[in-house]
Amino acid sequence: MTAKIFSRRALLLALALPGCASPDPALYTLAAVPGVPRGGAPRLIELRRIGLPGYLDRPGLIATAGEDRLHLMANARWAEPLGDMLGRVLQEDLSQRLPGSLVFRESGAITAAPDAVVEVDLARLDRDAAGAMVLQATIAVRRPGAAPRTARGDWRGPPQGAAAQAVIAAMDAALAALADRIAAELTAPSPG
Numbered sequence: 509m510t511a512k513i514f515s516r517r518a519l520l521l522a523l524a525l526p527g528c529a530s531p532d533p534a535l536y537t538l539a540a541v542p543g544v545p546r547g548g549a550p551r552l553i554e555l556r557r558i559g560l561p562g563y564l565d566r567p568g569l570i571a572t573a574g575e576d577r578l579h580l581m582a583n584a585r586w587a588e589p590l591g592d593m594l595g596r597v598l599q600e601d602l603s604q605r606l607p608g609s610l611v612f613r614e615s616g617a618i619t620a621a622p623d624a625v626v627e628v629d630l631a632r633l634d635r636d637a638a639g640a641m642v643l644q645a646t647i648a649v650r651r652p653g654a655a656p657r658t659a660r661g662d663w664r665g666p667p668q669g670a671a672a673q674a675v676i677a678a679m680d681a682a683l684a685a686l687a688d689r690i691a692a693e694l695t696a697p698s699p700g
Contacts, residue, residue, distance in 0.1 A: 532583075533585040534583055534584050534585070535586070536569060536584060536585070536586060536587060536672055536676055537586070537587045537588065537676075538593055538594070538680055538683065539597065540597050540600035540601045540680075541601065541683070542604055542684075543604060543605045543684055543687060543688055543691070544688075545606070545607050546606060546691050546694075547607075547695070548695045549608060549691065549694040550609060550622070550624040550651065551608070551609055551610065551623050552610050552612070552620055552621070553602065553606070553611045553622060553623065553624045553625075554613075554614055554620075554622035554626070555599050555611055555614065555626050556613075556614045556625060556626065556627045557595060557613075558595050558598065558629075558630055559627075559628065560590065560594070561631060561632070564590060564630070564633060564634070565590060566580075566590070568581065568584060568586075569581040569584040569585070569586065569672060569675060570634050570635075571635065571670060571675065572634065572635045581672055584672045592615070594630070594633075594683065595613050596613070597680075598628070598683055598687055598690075599611050599612070599613050601687030602626075602690060602694075605687055605691040609694075623652070625649070625651075626647070626649055626690055628646070628647055628661070628690070630643075630644070631644040631645060631646070632644040633679065633682060635675065636664075638667050639667035639669075639670070640664050640665055640666060640667045641664070641665040641675070641679060641681070641682050642663070642664050642665075642682075643661065643662065643663040643664075643682035643683075643686060644660075644662050645660070645662075646659075646661070647659045647661050647686075647689065647690055647693060649690070649693045659689065659693055661685075661689045661690070663685040663686065665678050
């Protein structure tokens with residue numbers, strides 16, 4: 509008798525579980541945004557792995573980040589690890605802006621002695637309470653035999669909607685602005 513009750517409960521539970529299952533998450537990716545091509549950059553440029561704050565290094569999209577609280581988007585996930593995706597998109601952005609250069613990532617399959625190395629330490633890439641995308645980064649450009657050039661890459665976009673597509677578009681624009689700043693550093697005359 510106990511076995512019959514147990515098997516009926518197990519059957520009812522098995523039938524009820526599919527109705528409780530979460531929908532499959534939507535997967536998102538970032539994309540390069542065209543910018544103004546520049547000349548005069550080093551021929552071979554190595555882009556090092558981007559430094560990410562821990563709060564960004566997660567599979568889900570962050571809707572907003574307040575002073576002490578993160579809000580994640582429901583069922584919205586990155587299609588690849590965020591650090592890898594940021595590096596890939598920034599490489600594409602820089603390659604488009606520096607057509608006379610070969611930009612390759614440290615984590616890629618190409619190894620060569622670069623004429624310049626680009627390092628990016630991202631401090632923030634999220635929306636503020638007003639809905640504006642905020643990017644804060646430190647950039648270092650190193651060339652053999654020269655002191656590194658460092659710069660800030662701060663950018664704030666206009667407020668956008670809360671939908672995932674609006675957040676992704678704002679992040680794409682923020683990365684494009686960062687690529688513009690890096691390209692300016694790479695094409696600036698060497699001091700002295």
